[in-house]
Amino acid sequence: QKEVEQDPGPLSVPEGAIVSLNCTYSNSAFQYFMWYRQYSRKGPELLMYTYSSGNKEDGRFTAQVDKSSKYISLFIRDSQPSDSATYLCAMGAGGSYIPTFGRGTSLIVHP
Amino acid sequence: GAVVSQHPSRVICKSGTSVKIECRSLDFQATTMFWYRQFPKQSLMLMATSNEGSKATYEQGVEKDKFLINHASLTLSTLTVTSAHPEDSSFYICSASPGGSYNEQFFGPGTRLTVL
Numbered sequence: 001q002k003e004v005e006q007d008p009g010p011l012s013v014p015e016g017a018i019v020s021l022n023c024t025y026s027n028s029a030f031q032y033f034m035w036y037r038q039y040s041r042k043g044p045e046l047l048m049y050t051y052s053s054g055n056k057e058d059g060r061f062t063a064q065v066d067k068s069s070k071y072i073s074l075f076i077r078d079s080q081p082s083d084s085a086t087y088l089c090a091m092g093a094g095g096s097y098i099p100t101f102g103r104g105t106s107l108i109v110h111p
Numbered sequence: 112g113a114v115v116s117q118h119p120s121r122v123i124c125k126s127g128t129s130v131k132i133e134c135r136s137l138d139f140q141a142t143t144m145f146w147y148r149q150f151p152k153q154s155l156m157l158m159a160t161s162n163e164g165s166k167a168t169y170e171q172g173v174e175k176d177k178f179l180i181n182h183a184s185l186t187l188s189t190l191t192v193t194s195a196h197p198e199d200s201s202f203y204i205c206s207a208s209p210g211g212s213y214n215e216q217f218f219g220p221g222t223r224l225t226v227l
Contacts, residue, residue, distance in 0.1 A: 006154075036218075041202070041221065042221060043117075043204050043206075043218035043220045043221045046215070046217065046218075049215065088155070092214050096212075098145070099214055101154045101155045102154060103153060104152075
């Protein structure tokens with residue numbers, strides 16, 4: 001079993017839909033959770049950074065962490081075609097540990 | 112802020128040649144830089160961790176004599192793929208961490224290497 005599991009998709013939704021992207025993990029030592037967005041042939045861009053259970057909101061994006069279930073989510077409200085990208089989750093045990101990345105979920109938002 | 116650049120963005124070379132990729136942190140000092148490799152529809156695979164002024168730490172299975180890493184300053188790290196072969200064709204991405212936390216990594220735009 002991989003430390004971080006993420007469904008590669010693709011996930012196709014209509015414009016305006018609420019998108020839910022998820023990752024599960026097995027390492028209970030993970031305390032920091034990140035979501036990155038990667039456009040085709042570009043480097044990943046940090047979207048959200050959380051370090052505790054609960055929700056964190058930033059504009060149309062909400063990151064949710066459930067440590068008891070070892071499950072994290074990224075919600076995108078009012079999705080736009082420009083949100084079409086691959087979304088990678090990443091998590092780490094602490095600042096001195098290199099994060100482990102999921103394989104990414106490909107999201108397609110069609111007009 | 113926190114911009115990382117990579118050069119070149121794309122390179123095509125013949126088998127047997129060496130290719131150097133530069134990674135620069137433009138507006139912050141990066142004590143640590145990371146080099147990743149990414150295959151199509153796959154996740155980032157960490158190749159090595161590069162600390163300024165010291166030898167890089169390579170992940171298991173990564174040949175250090177083939178992938179030479181130099182971190183000469185707090186804003187520049189280079190990856191040289193020596194004697195490149197077609198199987199080395201991939202997307203190489205660097206990242207840099209400002210401060211002491213590895214969690215906050217800022218990625219470069221990546222370099223697409225194609226070895227003929």
